[in-house]
Amino acid sequence: MNMKVTQLAIGRFHHFHLARQLERLGLLEKIYTGFPKFKLRDEQGIPKDKVKTFPWIHTPYMKRGLIGIDYWKWLSEEWEWLDMQVIDKYVAGKINHPTILIALSGNGLHAGKKAKDHNGYFICDRGSSHIRFQDQILREEFSRWGHTFRGIDSRVIEKEEIEYEQSDLITVPSQFVKKTFLDQGIPEEKLAKIPYGARLERFYKVAEPSTKKFKVLWVGSVGIRKGFMYALQAFQNLKHPNKEFVVIGTVEPEMRQLLAGQNLDKVSFLGLVPNAQLPRIYSTAHVFVIPSLEEGLAMVQGEALACGCPVIASVNSGAEDLFEDGKEGFILPIRNPAMITNRLEQFADDPELRQKMSVAAIERVKSIGGWDSYGNGFQETLLSLIQGY
Known part of the structure; x- marks a missing residue:
């Protein structure tokens, strides 16, 4: 496969696990994130020159709670929207040749269009249920407990749904998530389920539970x-x-x-x-x-x-x-x-x-097989997309 992958994820989530896998398979071109470099020092296995940071809006947004701004819900909402828009447009400005853009949902509308304009591909990677299902069930659940859920910003819902439509493929991690997309009318052939892995080198049994408690x-x-x-x-x-x-x-x-x-x-x-x-x-x-x-x-x-x-x-x-x-x-x-x-x-x-x-x-x-199975699954999905089967 000649074409390489550009990743876009405003945070870390599972995307740095994916980046390590793509690097292992020789497929990673760059990964863009809103995290500052000093927060990524523990992300091993990815060449530093392939990690591109744009922290100017996302980093202060993540720290807003320290100065009490998160209590101003309208300001947090506007800030989050600006955060997602700016990094999306920033990465769009960096794409000038064929690439496969894998963007976290809500982050890749402009960059995805640019990738396709340059004869590349756009994969919308959704880490949660379909955004309309998510919005509905959270409204219901908050109400059950006597709280009001402000709802997901309507601009974010609209942007994500355009991404679902515009993308060549939507990747999801579980059957539960896939079902929420099917229930919203997304064709099954547009969905690729690739379950996440676990870091076996970091998580393993080291002790036994108490017999007294x-x-x-x-x-x-x-x-x-x-x-x-x-x-x-x-x-x-x-x-x-x-x-x-x-x-x-x-x-x-x-x-x-x-x-x-x-x-x-x-x-x-x-x-x-x-x-x-x-x-x-x-x-x-x-x-x-x-x-x-x-x-x-x-x-x-x-x-x-x-x-x-x-x-x-x-x-x-x-x-x-x-x-x-x-x-x-x-x-x-x-x-x-x-x-x-x-x-x-x-x-x-x-x-x-x-x-x-x-x-x-x-x-x-x-x-x-840890995260290797996730990487291998993504490689198969990419090959299927490019080869059209």
Whole structure:
């Protein structure tokens, strides 16, 4: 394949994993990001001259919470829109020859058009559900908990849907996400499902859970979208003499209000922890819970499985593309704390079941092959696109 890939992702997300894979396969031309270079020092495996940063709008936007600007919702919305537009147009100005542009959805309308104008291709990479499904389910969920979701900026929805139409291909990470696109009328032939991998060199089993305590683990944003209240309710209803719920991640503002007055006995909020500590935390947990309302394919699931920690996940987390229900964990419908409690009780009451699933989890993730399988899948997709089959 002669044509190389230009990547555009305003943040990091999974795109630097993809860039490493494309470099391994000899396909990477450049990756553009809104992150500053000093924040990318831990991104190994990509030549420095292929990483192009445009941090002038995105970096201060990400720091807006430190000065309280995030409470001015209208300003955050305008800033986010400007952020996405400027980097898109900036990269469009850099494209002057045939290339395959892989752009994170919402970031690539102008750059994608420019790539196609130069006889290249435009791939819109969507890491979450279809933007209209995402907007609808978040409106519903916030309302269920007595909060108002401002909704996704209508300009962002419009831009993304034009990208869906304009792109040669839309890549998605899970069957759940693919279904939301099909339900919105996107033709199946325009969709390519390529599940994410896990960093096996970083995440692996290093310890055993305690036999004296039953530890439930949460890693990720503590918010309404992730379904944290369902996990908390399930834990509260779990009858166990020595249980613990370890919560790692930033607590979102709406969740702070919902947690006021809740029974948080035996719940430990640790905030953010260094990545180097996560393998031990995953390894010593009996079960990992993630009942998200919508995701692409939550990568923390792969991290937990790689450390031998079985997972209880919602179907909307993309779990079906990572493990099998009843083998390495359990996959449940959304908004069902009673079912989560039931599965927690199974793990607590049957250590042999948990151990069996722990072994199966490690074998499953190893069989997937880490991020190499993701890179190989993308290479096959690129070849199919260029060769027209």
